[in-house]
Amino acid sequence: MRRKLAAGNWKMNGTTADLAELSAMADAAVRGDAEVLICPPATLISAAKSAATEIAIGGQDCHAQSAGAHTGDLAAGMLSDAGASHVILGHSERRADHDEHDDDVRAKCRAAWDAGLVAVVCVGETLAEREAQNTLDIIGGQMAGSIPDGATGHNTVIAYEPVWAIGTGKVPTTDQIGDVHDFIRARLERRFGAGVGRSVRLLYGGSVKAGNAADIFAVSNVDGALVGGASLKAADFVPIIEALNASST
Numbered sequence: 751m752r753r754k755l756a757a758g759n760w761k762m763n764g765t766t767a768d769l770a771e772l773s774a775m776a777d778a779a780v781r782g783d784a785e786v787l788i789c790p791p792a793t794l795i796s797a798a799k800s801a802a803t804e805i806a807i808g809g810q811d812c813h814a815q816s817a818g819a820h821t822g823d824l825a826a827g828m829l830s831d832a833g834a835s836h837v838i839l840g841h842s843e844r845r846a847d848h849d850e851h852d853d854d855v856r857a858k859c860r861a862a863w864d865a866g867l868v869a870v871v872c873v874g875e876t877l878a879e880r881e882a883q884n885t886l887d888i889i890g891g892q893m894a895g896s897i898p899d900g901a902t903g904h905n906t907v908i909a910y911e912p913v914w915a916i917g918t919g920k921v922p923t924t925d926q927i928g929d930v931h932d933f934i935r936a937r938l939e940r941r942f943g944a945g946v947g948r949s950v951r952l953l954y955g956g957s958v959k960a961g962n963a964a965d966i967f968a969v970s971n972v973d974g975a976l977v978g979g980a981s982l983k984a985a986d987f988v989p990i991i992e993a994l995n996a997s998s999t
């Protein structure tokens with residue numbers, strides 16, 4: 751049985767004042783079975799963990815090496831030391847803004863595991879790739895390239911985030927989400943075996959809101975969501991947590 755996961759990615763948003771939002775999110779986490787994860791900017795990880803111990807806290811990226819002369823970068827062990835238990839890797843914004851490729855993501859994933867972090871590995875197609883009917887090839891390639899051998903349900907979560915759905919208000923149909931999630935599950939089972947393949951949680955991300963969350967959570971092989979904009983405010987994120995809790999029963 752996979753535990754549902756409501757994950758929020760604050761991206762480059764938030765200062766200490768915004769930690770006040772965590773209190774109601776923590777209350778919602780305690781009310782249900784779903785795990786709640788917030789990935790704030792790294793500057794807030796330590797304070798966020800202290801502010802809401804009921805919520806898991808994560809980073810948004812890490813370096814592939816454990817230390818060294820890499821100005822501005824953060825090692826996975828530093829995120830862990832600050833209170834993080836998870837780290838998002840391979841987000842399409844990192845792939846686009848920082849020219850990250852699958853081999854970079856794979857190396858970061860190993861670094862995250864070495865530091866004891868759960869890697870939340872993002873995959874997703876662009877609109878052009880979907881329109882060219884290449885979605886499953888793209889997802890399969892990203893999975894093969896970004897996820898190292900050794901993935902388990904304990905150390906890895908996969909987030910399917912169609913690039914064209916991020917921050918746009920456009921959401922794939924539930925059939926489209928289901929097709930991709932079923933494909934990801936099948937690929938995991940083929941590569942890692944049925945037991946491991948069935949244990950890895952699969953999140954959908956891209957314009958998840960209170961109004962569409964329940965429909966998305968009813969889709970086959972959707973174990974939760976990776977939420978951007980709607981995770982910044984408790985008023986927006988708590989209903990998503992509650993929709994996920996309702997779907998767990």
Ligand SMILES: O=C[C@H](O)COP(=O)(O)O
Nearest residue numbers: 759916917956957978979
């Ligand atoms: O990591 C989160 C995703 O990029 C989704 O962002 P969004 O919910 O603002 O569309």
